[in-house]
Amino acid sequence: MANHPNLPKPNPDANVSTAADFDALAPTVDEIVVDQGCLNNDAFTTIDLSRFTGLKRLAFGNHCCSYVEALELTGLDALESLTIGNNCFMSVETLSIDLGALRRIVIGEGCFESVDALRLVGMNALESVEIGGSCFSKGDGALCVKDCPSLREFKTGAYSFYEYVVCEIENVEALEAIEIGPYGFAGASLELKGFLVHKV
DSSP states (O other), X not given: OTTOTTSOOOOTTOSBSSHHHHHHOOTTOSEEEEOTTOSOOTTOOBOOOTTOTXXXXXXXXXXXXXXXXXXXXXXXXXXXXEEEOXXXXXTOOEEEEEOTTXXXXXEOTTOOTTOOEEEEESOTTOOEEEXXXXXXXXXXXXXXXXXXXXXXXXXXXXXXXXXXXEEEEESOTTOOEEEEOTTTTTTOEEEEOSSEEEEO
16 A cells, blocks of 8 residues: 555655654754645644754755644744645634744745735845635634845646735845736735736
8 A cells, every 4th residue: 555656655755754753853943844645633733943942954845734723933043945835724714924044935835824914024044925716714814924134936726816805916026027817816905006907
């Protein structure tokens, strides 16, 4: 069964496959890679990353952390790359991101469906944000991207932010283009200044 074609293949770079693996990680690790389909125990409702002060890369495979209720990505001053696979963190209602060294955010499809606010504010190193389809779809939500002077691109997939009513992007002098997928921000008021917006 381990080699069945319909089962996800293990990521050879992963260093976390179980909650026990996560708990056993040394505080000095600079990379955490969670394998596909992991950390989905209904008792695993919180994920505390605060001890990993030197962490530079954080990556989750597809279908991870189904029962986590809140995700706080703050205080990780060395983190440069955040990658989240498809259909992760589907139960999260509160998401906080405040990472001064973070350069790239990649979020797959179907993530953070229940989150009603995404704020990327004062993140000086942030260069790229890519969000897949059907993410952040809770009603009456608000997106705020502000004071991110290095941000060059912001892309979202179809139906992401579909029911968000506010989209505010301000003071992002390096931004070259925004690409919003079909039905994104369908009912939102847009505050976009000084750059190209491409809706597909």
